[in-house]
Amino acid sequence: MNLTPLQKxxxxxxVVGCYSDDRPVGCIINTCFQVTSENPVLAISLNKNNFTLDAIRRNPRFSLSILAEDTDPSIIGKFGFCSSRDNDKYSGYGYKDLDGAPAVNGKFCGRLILDAFDFVDCGxxxxxxxxxxxxxxxxxxPMTYSYYHEVIKGSAPKNAPTYREEPASETQPAAKRVYKCDVCGYTVECDGELPADFTCPICGVDRSHFKEV
Known part of the structure; x- marks a missing residue:
């Protein structure tokens, strides 16, 4: 089956934010839609392995912060490519408590506060x-997923519902060399080697995580 049309x-x-006991946790998601207009109901999708899902099951109140095109991209790396099980994702940003749910500091299009009341198993x-x-x-x-891929040059983490194994890249022209981050998928072009002090603008890892493609 050709899955390319799904990308359209x-x-x-x-950013989903909630508390695990008294500790703020969270993650990046790309699936959210409004289900009803009166007394509004919304739905989001979370991987079963996601620690944030476990936290919402225990404490159903959560926040949704809607990313803007000029939201600090390092937030995507921090909340999208590591787990709250063993990371303080809010370190370096801080957060505010909004009606009983944590919301990471930064520029966003808006914030929503919701109470989870049902969980539908989809595999x-x-x-x-x-x-x-x-x-x-x-x-x-609002930052669309296409903007994230085409402008910021990011990729979907493996827990995302839209994750796809990327095909091997075609050989690049000799004039340019392309390097890809093995953590978040960010790609960068340059005329030669990446500078020794280069760090990923998305997830913040150092030069050693970039492989030439």
Whole structure:
């Protein structure tokens, strides 16, 4: 089956925030949609292996921060490519408590506060259905998933519902060399070797994680 048409479906990017006991945890997601208009209900998708899903099952209140095109891209790396099981994802950013849910500091288009009330098993992922409890306005243009891929040059983590194994890249022209981050998939072109002090603008890892493609 040709899965390419699935890439034409419009997605956004969001930070989910919740508490695990008293500790703020969270992750990046790209699947969120509104189900009802009156007394609004929304749905998000989380991988079964996601620690944030475990936290929402225990504490159903969570926040959704809607990424803007000019949101600090390192937030995507921090919240999207490591686990809250053994990482403090809010370190370096801080957070605010919004109606009982943590929301990472930064520029976002808006914030939503929801209470999860149902969980639908879809195999590898769980659809979390939540009722909207509060909203907070933000600023900026929402970051679409296509913008993330085409402009920021990021890729989907393996836990994302849209993850696809990437085919081997075609040989690049000799004038340019292309390097790819083995953590988040960010690619960069340069005329020669990457500088020794180069760090990934998405996930923050050093030069050793970049492989030529």
């Amino acid at each position: 479906i419009t997605y956004g990017l969001y 590898t992922h769980i659809i979390v259905i939540g009722r909207l409890k509060a909203t907070y306005e933000g600023e900026g243009r």
